[in-house]
Amino acid sequence: MRVMEGSEAIAEAVRVAVPKVIAAYPITPQTHVVEDLAKYVADGRLDAEFLTVESEHSAASAVLGASAAGVRTFTATSSQGLLYMSEVVCAIAGMRLPVVMTLANRAISAPLSIWNDHQDSMMLRDSGWVQIFAQTAQEAHDLHLVAYRVAEDTRVQLPVMVCVDGFVLTHAFEPVEPLTEADAAALLPPYEPEVRLDPADPMTFGAYAEPSVYTEARYEVHDAMRVAGDVLTEALDAFAARTGRRYDPWFDRYRMEGAEVALIAMGTSAQTAQLVVDDLRAEGVSAGLIALRTFRPFPAERLAEDLATVERLVVLDRSVSLGAGGIVAGEVRAALHAAGAPTRVIGVIAGLGGRDVSRETIRKAFEAEADGWVDLKHELVGSER
Amino acid sequence: MSQTLVEEAEVVHAPERAEHLIAPGHRACAGCGLLVGARLAADAAGGNVVVTNATGCLEVVTTAFPGSAWRVPWIHSVFGNAAAVASGVKAALRASGRDDIPVIAQAGDGGTADIGMQALSGMLERGDDVLFVLYDNEGYMNTGVQRSGLTPTDAATTTTPAGRLSEGNPHLKKDLLAIVLAHRPVYAATATLAYHKDLQGKMGRAIAARGPRFLHVLVPCPLGWRFKSESTIEVSRLAVLSNLFPLVEYRGGILDKVKRIGAPVPVDDYLRAQDRFKHLFRDERGEVEREFLQSIADENARRLGLPVYRPAA
Numbered sequence: 013m014r015v016m017e018g019s020e021a022i023a024e025a026v027r028v029a030v031p032k033v034i035a036a037y038p039i040t041p042q043t044h045v046v047e048d049l050a051k052y053v054a055d056g057r058l059d060a061e062f063l064t065v066e067s068e069h070s071a072a073s074a075v076l077g078a079s080a081a082g083v084r085t086f087t088a089t090s091s092q093g094l095l096y097m098s099e100v101v102c103a104i105a106g107m108r109l110p111v112v113m114t115l116a117n118r119a120i121s122a123p124l125s126i127w128n129d130h131q132d133s134m135m136l137r138d139s140g141w142v143q144i145f146a147q148t149a150q151e152a153h154d155l156h157l158v159a160y161r162v163a164e165d166t167r168v169q170l171p172v173m174v175c176v177d178g179f180v181l182t183h184a185f186e187p188v189e190p191l192t193e194a195d196a197a198a199l200l201p202p203y204e205p206e207v208r209l210d211p212a213d214p215m216t217f218g219a220y221a222e223p224s225v226y227t228e229a230r231y232e233v234h235d236a237m238r239v240a241g242d243v244l245t246e247a248l249d250a251f252a253a254r255t256g257r258r259y260d261p262w263f264d265r266y267r268m269e270g271a272e273v274a275l276i277a278m279g280t281s282a283q284t285a286q287l288v289v290d291d292l293r294a295e296g297v298s299a300g301l302i303a304l305r306t307f308r309p310f311p312a313e314r315l316a317e318d319l320a321t322v323e324r325l326v327v328l329d330r331s332v333s334l335g336a337g338g339i340v341a342g343e344v345r346a347a348l349h350a351a352g353a354p355t356r357v358i359g360v361i362a363g364l365g366g367r368d369v370s371r372e373t374i375r376k377a378f379e380a381e382a383d384g385w386v387d388l389k390h391e392l393v394g395s396e397r
Numbered sequence: 398m399s400q401t402l403v404e405e406a407e408v409v410h411a412p413e414r415a416e417h418l419i420a421p422g423h424r425a426c427a428g429c430g431l432l433v434g435a436r437l438a439a440d441a442a443g444g445n446v447v448v449t450n451a452t453g454c455l456e457v458v459t460t461a462f463p464g465s466a467w468r469v470p471w472i473h474s475v476f477g478n479a480a481a482v483a484s485g486v487k488a489a490l491r492a493s494g495r496d497d498i499p500v501i502a503q504a505g506d507g508g509t510a511d512i513g514m515q516a517l518s519g520m521l522e523r524g525d526d527v528l529f530v531l532y533d534n535e536g537y538m539n540t541g542v543q544r545s546g547l548t549p550t551d552a553a554t555t556t557t558p559a560g561r562l563s564e565g566n567p568h569l570k571k572d573l574l575a576i577v578l579a580h581r582p583v584y585a586a587t588a589t590l591a592y593h594k595d596l597q598g599k600m601g602r603a604i605a606a607r608g609p610r611f612l613h614v615l616v617p618c619p620l621g622w623r624f625k626s627e628s629t630i631e632v633s634r635l636a637v638l639s640n641l642f643p644l645v646e647y648r649g650g651i652l653d654k655v656k657r658i659g660a661p662v663p664v665d666d667y668l669r670a671q672d673r674f675k676h677l678f679r680d681e682r683g684e685v686e687r688e689f690l691q692s693i694a695d696e697n698a699r700r701l702g703l704p705v706y707r708p709a710a
Contacts, residue, residue, distance in 0.1 A: 032492035033485060061488035066519030070481035073474065073516065077449060077485030080472050083493055085485075103474040209447045209470040209486060211498060216465035218450075218473035220457050 013189050018149040018181040019044030021188045022088075022114050022174075025156035027058045028196035031086040031112075033078035035063035035071040039093040040126045041178035042116040046088050068093040072100035072111075079109040080217050082208030084160065087111065090178055091118035091132045098136060104171050105140025105233060107218055110163035110203075111171040112156065113141075117279065117330075118178040119365040127366020128178040130278065130330040133307075134339050140233045142172040142240050143308040145278040147264075149186035152176045154257060157191055161200050161247045168240045170233070175307075177280040179366070191255070198254055199247075237309040244306065262311040264303040265318065267293060271300030274319065275378055276344060277328040278304045281362075281369040285328070288374040299378060310343055316351030319344075324356050326377050330363040337361070337383060362386035416468065418444055423466040424458040428626025430616035430633060431455055431532050433590050435503070438530060438614065441600035444469055447490070448501045449483040451508030452476040454539040455532060477512035479504045480520035483527040491526075499604050503530040506547035507537050510573045514546075521580035521609045528584075528603050528610040531573070534618040542621040546571040549641075550693070551686045552673045554621070559676035564686050574613060574645075581650040583608035588644060589615040591634035595644060595656065602646075615642050623672030635667040640694040643701055652701070661698065661706040664691040 016024070022045050026034075034053075036046040052058035061078075065071045068089050075085040089097065094115060104111050115133050119125035133143055142162060146152035152174065159172035176182055191199075207215055221229055244261045252258035264282070267289050268274065277285050282303030292299035302318065304311075319325055325348075329338030336342065341359030348355050360377040362385070363369035372390040384392040418439040425432040431454055439448075450456045450473040459466040460473065474482060483502035490498050502520070504513050509531040520527055536554050537543040543556040549570045553559040557566040577585055584606045588596035596614065603610045617632040619625065624632055636642040637656065641664060644656035665687055668674040677683035677690075691706065698705045 033488045035485060035488075059492075061492045063484060063488055064523070065481060065484070066515055066522070069478060070484070070516050070519055073478035073481035074485030074488065076474055076478075077472065077482035078489035078492075079485075081447065081486045081489035081493075083489040085489075099475050100478060107474065209472060211445045211447065211470055214444070214468055214470040216460050216467050216471050219460040219462040219465060220473075221462045225462055 013187050015185050016149060016188045017044060017183060017185050018152055018176065019183065020048050021149040021153040021186070022156055022176065023048035023052070024190050025153045026086050027052050028191050028193050029157055029160050029200055030058065030084065030196070031060055032083035033061045033063065033075060034086045035065050035074035035078070036087050036089070037065055037068045037071045037093060039068070039090045041118060041182045042088045042090040042093065042114065044182060045114050045116065049086070068097040069100060072097035072104065075111050076100060076104050076107070076109055079104070079111050080107070080209050082205050082210070084164070084203040085111050086113070088114035088116065090116040091120060094132045094136060095120065098139070101136055101141065102139045103218070106229065108169040108233070108236070109171060110169055112159045112163055113171065113173045114156070115173050115175045116178040116182045117175050125365040128180050129364045129366070130175070131332070131364070133173065133175045134331040136173070137308060137339070140170060140237070141308065142170055142237070142244070142306070143175055144172065144306050145175045145304065146181065147280055147283050147303060149181060149184070150188050150257070151259065152181060153188055153191065154251065154255070154259070157196060157200060158244070158247045158251055162240055162244050164203050165243045166206060168236055168243050170236050170240055175279065180280045195254060199250060241306070241309045241311070260305065262306050262314050264305065266301035266303065268300035268302070268318065270298050271322055272298040273324045273326070273378060274300045274302060274322045275326045275328055275374065276302045276304055276340065278307065278340065279330070281328060281330065281374070284369060284371060285374050288371050288378065291371070291375070292378060304340065307340070312343070312347035312350065315344060316347050316353055319348060319355055320351065320353040322355050324358065326358045326360055326380050328369070328374070328377050329359060329361045330369070332361050332364070359383045360386060360392065418468045419459065420466045420468060422464070424461065425454070426620055426626070428619040428629045430590055430618060430629045431534055432458070433629065434532055434596065434614045434616040437590070437593055437596050438600045438612070439469065441597035442499070442501060442604045446499050446501055446604070447486050448472070448503060449479045449486060451479040451504030451513055453505040453508055454534070455503065455505065457539060476508055478516050479508055479513060480516040480527065480529055483529070484520050484523065484525045487526050499528060500526070501528045501530055503532065506531065506533045506535060507545045510546045510571050518580065521577065521582055521611070524609055526607050526609070528612065530612045530614060532614050532616045534616050534621060535570070536618070536621050538618050538621040547573065551677060551690060553676060554673070564682060565673070565676065577611045578647060578650050580609065582611050584610040584648060586646040587613045587615070587642065589633045589637060589642060590617070591630050591637065592644060592656070599646060621673070624670055628670060632667070632670050635662065635670055638662045639664045639667040640698045640703065640706065641667060643697050643703070645701065655701050655703065657703055659704060661694070661704060663706055663708065664694045
């Protein structure tokens with residue numbers, strides 16, 4: 013056990029996974045992750061090519077090319093960086109390249125904000141990347157190794173974005189039990205793609221598709237997402253057997269027994285929410301918490317199974333679809349509706365652009381009777397004003 | 398600056414194989430200069446390469462799934478990133494003990510000088526071991542002949558049409574080679590189809606070098622430049638003979654060789670061969686523009702120490 017900055021915990025996990033090509037462009041709050049990796053390369057602790065590219069667009073492009081050439085790759089970004097590389101991000105998924113990325117979650121311009129929320133990853137929600145949200149430095153560390161295993165599995169072959177709250181997770185120091193090279197060797201097989209760019213066996217990557225085949229290509233990505241859920245489950249089982257640290261592939265249930273009111277949160281806010289659940293339970297309120305870990309593939313049926321008996325469900329969104337509402341809330345609502353569950357779903361938008369998601373914020377969210385936004389005084393402001 | 402007269406240079410990597418590395422059966426237009434240039438270049442480079450490609454005509458006409466005309470490993474993803482993908486491929490090859498495989502990035506003029514400019518600059522500036530080949534047909538031909546940063550002054554395109562108030566493209570053709578040379582690439586050259594041995598020789602020398610390299614290939618486009626499909630090679634030749642597209646070769650950023658045109662032809666000969674310049678021959682305004690285009694050719698010649706066009710007395 014060692015006290016580490018969240019970014020270092022991530023870089024350490026990437027180091028033992030041994031990517032051969034890393035490409036990144038600086039953006040706050042992603043920087044410490046790639047700075048640590050650059051130092052490992054400089055010190056000879058990680059045998060990798062580190063490309064200091066001139067933009068996020070080229071960072072994503074370089075790992076796309078390197079991955080197609082048959083090696084393990086890594087990149088990291090945040091916010092505008094993710095948006096700037098977004099067309100390449102979509103191509104990486106469509107081309108079935110198992111790139112792993114750390115997304116240090118940060119708000120989207122305008123107005124400019126370097127602070128944490130989930131709007132950046134939500135913008136790329138539909139890109140074909142597996143999206144997993146970590147709550148702690150330990151979890152962020154562990155999920156990066158698992159991410160490579162899932163991405164590179166020949167049944168999946170999809171990129172994975174490990175989403176970590178900017179600053180709150182990337183820059184905070186927490187005790188972490190680091191994975192060793194032996195753990196990585198036991199849990200992550202060498203990357204041996206079925207096809208790669210190779211003059212001995214020339215293949216065309218990234219062909220152009222006419223209407224006769226495009227739908228099928230996209231369906232295959234969609235279907236691989238479903239398989240990714242199964243492979244993630246297997247990978248986390250193997251991870252638990254090796255390390256003793258068990259993560260549910262979909263979501264954590266905290267004090268959900270007999271819960272009449274429940275909250276759904278993602279990322280670090282879910283940790284704070286545990287304290288609020290404890291407070292509410294102590295006050296006699298039957299409150300529980302679902303900490304959503306995997307957002308893509310979305311566990312619609314599992315959520316519906318677990319939440320059908322909850323009377324009132326509040327979804328805490330750290331992002332917003334402007335003109336529509338909370339994004340996770342919308343998806344949860346659809347899942348419960350499809351399952352015929354009577355649960356009332358309320359969407360609360362909070363913690364945008366680095367505004368604290370405090371115990372008071374979460375308590376107000378628990379009390380919400382209608383969709384709304386939490387303001388600076390932790391008051392719920394209705395959507396309809 | 399050392400200049401030597403280059404006649405048609407020897408082909409360094411003559412293709413031994415009966416088959417071309419770009420197979421027939423692709424969907425390019427009749428008379429497409431791009432496909433002629435790309436096939437000559439691919440054959441000169443040989444099969445032991447990895448090619449990255451920008452979006453555009455070359456990509457679309459050669460790789461309609463499930464077909465592919467490429468007999469070399471080839472990858473395309475988006476428009477502006479051929480250079481960056483190539484940097485990543487090269488890093489992967491280096492990291493996996495396959496550093497002996499050359500990597501070629503290729504793009505059209507848009508994918509090089511406009512949307513691909515930043516990635517190209519990054520690749521060159523980092524000194525990445527990549528050969529970037531620009532196939533310049535002077536416009537966005539794949540999307541229907543729109544103006545690019547490499548469209549020549551006065552060319553009519555669909556976004557710079559000639560009209561009562563317009564003589565076509567009002568902008569100068571970007572001096573891309575100068576921008577590339579400012580990065581001090583180990584090798585940079587220009588070539589075109591009419592001088593195919595020169596093109597293949599340059600491709601061979603470029604592929605044999607290590608470090609950032611650049612080859613600018615002018616590829617006339619019958620559709621966009623509006624000439625008959627059998628005239629492609631002639632138009633390519635006139636571009637050189639008029640001094641509008643000098644054939645040069647630089648090593649380490651220094652001019653090494655230049656093709657000397659003993660008796661340049663007037664720019665009008667080149668312009669008259671293409672209907673994209675047709676509007677320049679209808680009135681006095683056009684004459685002024687043609688004089689300006691002749692001055693660009695003359696300046697090219699003077700800069701390179703070549704004979705300047707002299708009209709008969």
